Amino acid sequence: MRKTYHRAFGRGGHEALRGMDLVVPAGSAFGLIGPNGAGKTTFIKSVLGIVRPTAGTVRVLGGSPEDPAIRARIGYLPERLHLPGTWKSPAFLATVARLKGLKPDAPGLLRLLERVGLSDAVDRRIGGYSKGMRQRLGLAAALLGDPALLVLDEPTDGIDPMGRLEVRRILQEEVRRGVTLFLNSHLLAETERVCDRVAILADGRVLREGRLEDLARGGARWRVRFAPGAQASALEAAGFVPVGAPASESKGAPGLLVEGAPAEGVYVVDAADVTVLNAALDRARASGALLVDLRREGADLEAVLLGAVGSPGVAA
Structure with a gap:
């Protein structure tokens, strides 16, 4: 497309999408990430039928997005x-329901507001809502009618932890219900926690796409822990580099390193294959070091994005 x-x-003109080809599997939680100006907003508008592609075809739920x-x-x-x-939130949702061709159900609307955490604010005017409360109300509107596809653009923007x-x-409940979730967010940690598949978009093209675990796999870096007493020098x-303590030990975020908080005996080593890895371990053992733990490191979504785009200054 x-x-x-x-x-x-x-x-002249600006080519926002350059031969983009993407298939989102039904029932998946799919994340779209990329730098500013990559074409993400244009793609979402194409999915929604707001803009028409200059060339190519968009199919959504088996039909045209203009249907x-x-x-x-x-x-x-x-x-x-x-x-x-x-307006107040129940009146707003009732109007959105009518626009969707649904018959407003007052008790159902109140249950939906309770589900998104707004049950205590139904008697307040929306003008007095915080940004996070507005996002919750927008999510409630998106959930009206039990849609088969949820397209969410920065759904947690302004919402507290x-x-x-x-x-x-x-969102996880909706995916278990069978909904296809399409998420666009600059909060990569949220995308990692919600989505099982991602596509990286840059300069109007899909650079990488697939299951998150597959995109993060395949690095040549290993995390190693040695018993106390090993000679650091x-x-x-032997090729082992000391690292900080994993944030998962104190903050619950696996794989994140906290600089300035060294973990005794924890190192990383780059090894292209197991032969190189074992040679490095043999050199470590020869110095008297005792291996306690060995695991392959997977890249987080930020590393995957930067690796695909190739620019350390990019902003998603």
Whole structure:
């Protein structure tokens, strides 16, 4: 698929999508990541039928995104959410339900507001809601009618950490229900926790796509722990580099290193294959070091993104 935004009077234009080819499996939790200007917003608008591709075809839920019957099966939370400040949340959801061709169900709307954590704010005007509360209300609107596809653009923006846990739980419940989740977020940690597949988009093209565990696998780095008493100088001479303590030991975030908090006996070593790894371990043992733990390191989503885009200054 291609999408070019033409300038006035045909004076050139900007090619936002350049031959993009992407299939999102039904029932998956799919994340789209990439640098600013990569074409993510244009792609989402194409999925929703807001913009038409210059070339190629978009198929959503087996049909055209411009088909009203298809649109009725999609729940959407935009990045920039505009809500009527003088309204109250039940009235807003009732109006959205009518626009979707649904018959408003007052008890059902209240249950939905309770599900997103807004049951205590139903009598307040939306203008007095915080940004996080507005995001919750937008999520509730997207969930109306039990959609088959949820397209969420920055769903946890402005929501506090506890609220993110609640939103994550709701999204996981929807995926278990069989919903296809399409998530666009610059919060890579949230994408990792929610999605099982991701696509990396840059300069209007998909650079990498697949299961998150497959994209993060295949690194040549190993984490090694030696018993106390090992000679640090001998280990470093053998190719082992001391690292900080894993944040998972104190903060519950696996794989993140906390600089300035050294972990005794913990090192990493780069080895292209097991032969190189065993040679390094043999040198360590020869110095008297005793191996306690050995595990292969997987890259986090930020490392996968930077590795694909190739620019350390990129912002998702």
